[in-house]
Amino acid sequence: MSNVNCRISRVDHQLPTRRLVCIVFLLTLAVRIVAALNTCAISADGPEYVKVAKWYLAGEYDSAVRHAYHPLYPILTATFYSVIGDWEAAGQAVSVLFSSLAVIPLFLLTRRLFDDRHALVASTLYAFWPYAAVYSAAVLTTGLYLFLFTTGVWAAVEAVATKRIGCFALAGLFFAMAYLDRVDGLVLVPAFAVGIVILLFVKEKPSRDREGATRSGTGVPPVPGTGMIVTPSTSSTPPQPVRAWNRILLLAAGSAVSAVVFLAVAFPFLSAIHEATGRWKLTMKMSSEEVTQIFSVDAGKGIASGGAAARTSVGLLAQDYAESTHYLIVVLLGVGLLQRSIRSRDRVALLFVLLVVAVNMLFLVRFGIVAGRMSRRYSVGLTTLGLPWAVAGLAYISTWIWRLYTEWRCRRKGMAAPAEAAGPFVIVWPAVAFGLIISVLACVPKTFVPTAWNKQDEVEAAEYIREHATAKPVRVMTYLERVAFYAEGEQVAFPAGARTTKEIVEHAQSKGVEFLAVDKNIDRVSAAFMPADCPDLEAVFASGMYTDGKNMVRVYRVKR
Numbered sequence: 001m002s003n004v005n006c007r008i009s010r011v012d013h014q015l016p017t018r019r020l021v022c023i024v025f026l027l028t029l030a031v032r033i034v035a036a037l038n039t040c041a042i043s044a045d046g047p048e049y050v051k052v053a054k055w056y057l058a059g060e061y062d063s064a065v066r067h068a069y070h071p072l073y074p075i076l077t078a079t080f081y082s083v084i085g086d087w088e089a090a091g092q093a094v095s096v097l098f099s100s101l102a103v104i105p106l107f108l109l110t111r112r113l114f115d116d117r118h119a120l121v122a123s124t125l126y127a128f129w130p131y132a133a134v135y136s137a138a139v140l141t142t143g144l145y146l147f148l149f150t151t152g153v154w155a156a157v158e159a160v161a162t163k164r165i166g167c168f169a170l171a172g173l174f175f176a177m178a179y180l181d182r183v184d185g186l187v188l189v190p191a192f193a194v195g196i197v198i199l200l201f202v203k204e205k206p207s208r209d210r211e212g213a214t215r216s217g218t219g220v221p222p223v224p225g226t227g228m229i230v231t232p233s234t235s236s237t238p239p240q241p242v243r244a245w246n247r248i249l250l251l252a253a254g255s256a257v258s259a260v261v262f263l264a265v266a267f268p269f270l271s272a273i274h275e276a277t278g279r280w281k282l283t284m285k286m287s288s289e290e291v292t293q294i295f296s297v298d299a300g301k302g303i304a305s306g307g308a309a310a311r312t313s314v315g316l317l318a319q320d321y322a323e324s325t326h327y328l329i330v331v332l333l334g335v336g337l338l339q340r341s342i343r344s345r346d347r348v349a350l351l352f353v354l355l356v357v358a359v360n361m362l363f364l365v366r367f368g369i370v371a372g373r374m375s376r377r378y379s380v381g382l383t384t385l386g387l388p389w390a391v392a393g394l395a396y397i398s399t400w401i402w403r404l405y406t407e408w409r410c411r412r413k414g415m416a417a418p419a420e421a422a423g424p425f426v427i428v429w430p431a432v433a434f435g436l437i438i439s440v441l442a443c444v445p446k447t448f449v450p451t452a453w454n455k456q457d458e459v460e461a462a463e464y465i466r467e468h469a470t471a472k473p474v475r476v477m478t479y480l481e482r483v484a485f486y487a488e489g490e491q492v493a494f495p496a497g498a499r500t501t502k503e504i505v506e507h508a509q510s511k512g513v514e515f516l517a518v519d520k521n522i523d524r525v526s527a528a529f530m531p532a533d534c535p536d537l538e539a540v541f542a543s544g545m546y547t548d549g550k551n552m553v554r555v556y557r558v559k560r
């Protein structure tokens with residue numbers, strides 16, 4: 001007696017792919033433009049990115065490369081500034097455009113993992129996903145990174161699936177560009193390398209599509225309006241594994257091409273770091289340098305991390321992921337991962353996505369150990385790769401609710417449940433569409449909430465300084481980057497080790513500072529600052545209060 005079980009087979013629906021991609025791109029772009037218009041102030045790191053971009057535009061490459069931030073985003077910001085003429089708008093334009101373009105590789109990757117309909121739903125969720133929209137409308141590397149990161153994953157999957165040398169070169173290119181944007185773009189390299197090694201030594205099995213093709217004569221018709229059917233199949237004759245030396249040679253050659261392209265693109269930046277520091281390092285950003293030492297030639301001493309530090313870091317990552325992902329998407333993702341009946345149709349694509357997620361999580365855990373903190377925008381790449389399974393969870397929950405409703409309605413009317421409700425579990429796409437509408441409506445309040453509204457006090461202080469400054473550019477002593485940025489002035493740091501207000505003011509006078517701007521966090525910079533005790537400081541402005549009245553910027557004029 002043969003062992004009979006149930007496997008999921010798919011019916012390919014000829015959806016207008018190009019048209020769908022254009023629609024979801026335009027939808028994503030529109031959402032991010034609205035989010036950009038809702039941004040009340042530049043991001044905390046934005047002024048630094050603009051400063052580096054100005055160096056690139058002015059040809060001061062030595063200063064730009066020696067800065068801790070990686071070069072790709074500032075270079076693109078400088079390029080966009082040449083057309084737009086406004087630094088903040090240029091930085092936002094880079095983020096908005098490339099974050100919107102990221103929906104294309106996400107669509108293609110989800111289609112390979114599942115099908116066109118899953119890809120369309122995942123792309124729509126991405127368009128309205130709150131933190132992707134918010135961070136992608138800011139002067140930050142996040143929007144550009146989402147495009148490069150997602151495209152790199154898709155290119156790696158296409159490379160190993162098609163064995164085309166051009167796809168391997170494309171993967172190496174996007175790996176390097178992701179690294180040039182943010183240091184955590186390096187996670188693509190070890191994930192790809194491990195995946196190639198696995199494929200070299202593990203026999204390749206037919207994909208679910210090829211399995212379905214071998215069973216095309218089963219005589220079981222598809223369920224109308226669904227993307228999946230459940231068909232009986234026997235496990236007595238498993239599909240024959242495929243292993244050929246030409247496949248191994250193609251993988252090896254393709255990997256070499258990816259490595260060459262990656263080094264060709266990334267080496268100028270690596271060489272610039274070596275020239276600036278005298279060491280071969282992967283980054284000059286202090287918060288990330290010790291993290292990347294595990295991949296670097298100069299390993300250094302490393303970090304002594306105990307179990308407690310690791311547990312704390314894992315907790316930070318879990319909290320960060322939960323905060324950067326909408327609670328509804330977290331639930332859908334959990335259902336999609338826990339449902340054993342939900343499977344990817346492409347094992348290679350699944351392998352690489354899982355490897356990228358695993359390496360990315362290890363990187364972030366180590367970063368948490370080193371830096372002792374996390375940021376919501378660090379894990380947006382992980383959430384993006386989880387959207388296909390969130391869609392699978394949405395499809396399962398929506399169909400399950402639809403079946404319960406159908407059975408309840410039939411029992412109420414004394415009728416038998418229809419075959420598609422009482423029979424094998426299938427996806428009902430009208431129910432999924434309704435579930436998608438509910439999910440989008442749940443995300444919209446956070447997607448379109450005004451960003452950085454509680455930083456308006458810094459903008460107000462900067463406007464006062466700009467209007468009343470006697471010198472252009474005005475010099476401002478402050479630790480509030482936004483104040484100096486919006487005042488179109490030069491930021492002067494507080495003197496280190498100053499013990500009295502008089503010492504602070506004397507330092508400001510020696511630097512030609514006209515205004516001094518502080519907020520409630522002045523104690524972290526200088527506990528000695530007592531403006532009432534210094535006759536050389538004149539209080540000239542106090543901004544409105546934000547964040548429950550706890551935040552207020554005070555501006556003082558420094559007397560000559």
